[in-house]
Amino acid sequence: MAGVEYLPKEYGYVALVLVLYCFLNFWMGGQVGRARKKYKVPYPTLYAIESENKDAKLFNCVQRGHQNSLEMMPMFFVLMILGGIRHPCACATLGLLYAVTRYFYFTGYATGDPQNRLKIGKYSFVAMLGLMVCTISFGVNLLRG
Numbered sequence: 001m002a003g004v005e006y007l008p009k010e011y012g013y014v015a016l017v018l019v020l021y022c023f024l025n026f027w028m029g030g031q032v033g034r035a036r037k038k039y040k041v042p043y044p045t046l047y048a049i050e051s052e053n054k055d056a057k058l059f060n061c062v063q064r065g066h067q068n069s070l071e072m073m074p075m076f077f078v079l080m081i082l083g084g085i086r087h088p089c090a091c092a093t094l095g096l097l098y099a100v101t102r103y104f105y106f107t108g109y110a111t112g113d114p115q116n117r118l119k120i121g122k123y124s125f126v127a128m129l130g131l132m133v134c135t136i137s138f139g140v141n142l143l144r145g
Contacts, residue, residue, distance in 0.1 A: 083134030
């Protein structure tokens with residue numbers, strides 16, 4: 001395939017981790033859908049109002065866990081794709097760490113106690129920082145020619 005021969009063969013790991021994160025995102029979306037039924041929050045309501053729904057906080061924690069993951073997704077994908085060109089194994093490892101810690105971020109948040117998202121989920125920021133370093137290295141290497 002044109003252009004693929006310029007990528008290291010290990011870049012395949014980067015692609016697989018990105019797809020894994022897509023599956024995680026689909027699963028989180030499904031959890032929000034289940035929470036909508038359980039806590040009676042109809043579409044198109046994004047967040048439940050506590051004065052109208054006694055389970056608003058529980059639903060909102062599930063919704064917010066997924067929403068935050070969606071907000072971070074573009075940065076995660078860009079850093080994985082670019083940094084992975086120069087550092088495919090490091091980025092794939094960091095990306096896997098990110099995906100696993102985002103799972104725990106979501107499940108911790110979904111307990112209804114927002115602080116639970118940080119027990120293991122806080123390490124997602126370490127993974128993101130590592131991906132930034134890999135992408136900076138890629139950019140500097142390009143500039144050096």
